[in-house]
Amino acid sequence: MARSSIVTLLKLSLCLLAVLATPFPTQEYLNQQQASLAGFGGHDDPLKNFVSDVVHEDAVIGGSSSGSSGTTSTTTTTSLAAAAPLSSSSSLRYTTQPEEQGISRPSWFTSTLLARRLLAKSSIGIASTVYQQPSSSSSSSGPADLQGVPISLPEYIADCSASDSGTQEDDYDGNINNGNPIFLGLYVSTTFRNAAQGSNVSLSIDWWTHLNSTEPVYPDFPLSEAGLPRVSLLGYVERIEDGSSKSLEECFLAAHPDARVWLPGKEDSPHRGFWARLVVTQAYWVGGFGDLQQIGWVNMTEWRGIGRYASADGIGDGSGRGWEDVRLPGE
Known part of the structure; x- marks a missing residue:
């Protein structure tokens, strides 16, 4: 036992000597580490620097921003390249100056025409609402702590902008459905229960299911959903009075033939339903990768003034184009 204890003490002594022999970082070493981080533009997190540049994209793309206090220089988005440089011969290099490579954004x-076309071609969207203060008549079967919690669920939608218009050419003129997607709401639906209690709604639609019909956005670049359009529509749900036009029903069933079995007032329907529209108050567009497409908030005057075959006078660039004059990737 004594011999074993002596061996153990010797081992501990050797470990202690090894620790004591390890040099602590000198000030010179720390200075070298700080200098190595200078390659990231003074930031110790290259991704953080990149995100900051994306947030201030308008200033980055212009190279500088002018204000009342003069001109402020900005740093171009190069921090990720410093972390993982690409070969000089790579065809995938990103630039914040698309015009330098002969690239121009729409x-x-x-872009707003494309967003309206995306809505017109979409039949399903992801609706997001927020649980509100439970009312006295609310079911108590769910969790008790959901107030303020968002939830996202897929919903059938249809763009019936032309369903109440007098002519195809004037489907934007005085038509309350123009640019406002139609729901066949169900009383059992969480989306519409939250909306009835005061929640606003956002509806996300995308072109991602068409990926295999598209071409790479860059040479040798893989097909990528991230490079395809999507738009988020923000607004509120407005019920459409019973006795709405027959054309509205026909429009919705053209997109969702199966919905005929739960139309409002339908006998033997699995659920009671009603017609409603999403009144769009704002729209956020992501056309794809930011060096090729626009990303940002849509002009709502243009959104509401665009028709299928034409646009209202004074809208956009004055060309009078409608969303039938543009095509989404792969069309």
Whole structure:
């Protein structure tokens, strides 16, 4: 036992000597580490720097921003390249100056036309609402702590902008459905229960299911959903009075033939339903990768003034184009 204790003490002594022999970082070493971080533009997190540049994209793309206090220089988005540099011969290099490579983004009016076309071609969207203060008549079967919690669920939608218009050419003129997608709401639906209690609604739609019909956005670049359009529509649900036009029903069933079995007032329907529209108050567009497409808030005057075959006078670039004059990737 004594011999074993002596061996153990010797081992502990050797470990202690090894620790004591390890040098602590000198000030010179710390200075070298700080200098190495200078390659990231003075930031110790290259991704953080990149995100900051994206947030201030308008200033980055312009190279500088002018204000009342003069011109402020900005740093171009190069921090990720410093972390993982690409070969000089790579065809995938990103630039915040698309014009330097002969690339031009669509105009914002064209992007809004694309967004309206995306809505017209979509039949399902992801609706997000927020649980409100439970009312006295609310079911108590769910969790008790959901107030303020968001929830996202898929919903059938249809763009019936032309269903109440007098002519195809004037489907934007005085038509309350123009740019406002139609729901066949169900009383059992969480989306519409939350909306009835005061929640606003956002509806997200995208073109991602068409990926295999598209082409790579860059040479040798993989097909990527991230490079395809999507739009988020913000607004509120407004019920459409019973006895709405027959054309509205026909429009919705053209997109969802199965919904005929739960139309409002339908006998033997699995659920009671009603017609409603999402009154769009704002729209956020992501056309794809930011060096090729526009990203940002849509001009709502243009959104509401665009029709299928034409646009209202004074809208956009004055071309009078409608959303049938543009095509989404792969069309």
